[in-house]
Amino acid sequence: VRRAAAAALVLVLLTTACGGDAEPEDEAGPASEPSAAAPDAAGGGGDNVLIGAVGEPDDPDAFVITLTDSDGEPVETLPAGEYSIQVSDPSELHNFHLSGGDVDETTTVPGTDDATWTVDLQPGDYEAVCDPHPQMQLAFTVT
Numbered sequence: 001v002r003r004a005a006a007a008a009l010v011l012v013l014l015t016t017a018c019g020g021d022a023e024p025e026d027e028a029g030p031a032s033e034p035s036a037a038a039p040d041a042a043g044g045g046g047d048n049v050l051i052g053a054v055g056e057p058d059d060p061d062a063f064v065i066t067l068t069d070s071d072g073e074p075v076e077t078l079p080a081g082e083y084s085i086q087v088s089d090p091s092e093l094h095n096f097h098l099s100g101g102d103v104d105e106t107t108t109v110p111g112t113d114d115a116t117w118t119v120d121l122q123p124g125d126y127e128a129v130c131d132p133h134p135q136m137q138l139a140f141t142v143t
């Protein structure tokens with residue numbers, strides 16, 4: 001294997017010296033790229049998922065609004081990017097209204113449907129509120 005790699009390297013050098021196209025670089029690239037790309041691919045399904053909720057599991061009408069990351073930690077700051085926000089709104093009293101930047105998404109107050117939003121979060125301040133109950137509010141910053 002080592003000998004083959006060395007041979008490939010020589011080939012790259014020769015081709016480069018001859019002014020060849022970029023193909024040899026493409027062949028050398030994959031050896032290092034997967035380790036860098038894999039966390040990204042995994043993060044697309046995990047780290048970019050946020051959980052929004054109003055109420056509490058055993059008390060849907062509780063005056064509580066939360067936004068947590070995939071580790072269950074309250075969201076305070078986030079890197080800019082595309083996120084999937086899974087919202088649980090089991091209450092007929094509350095809604096979950098997310099706004100900031102170009103984002104303005106809400107569940108309905110009387111409805112109890114869950115929702116999943118794909119949002120593009122740009123740097124700036126965001127908030128989530130329950131519109132009928134302004135004391136139910138949270139804020140976070142996208143950097």
Ligand SMILES: [Cu+2]
Binds near residue numbers: 131132
């Ligand atoms: Cu409310």
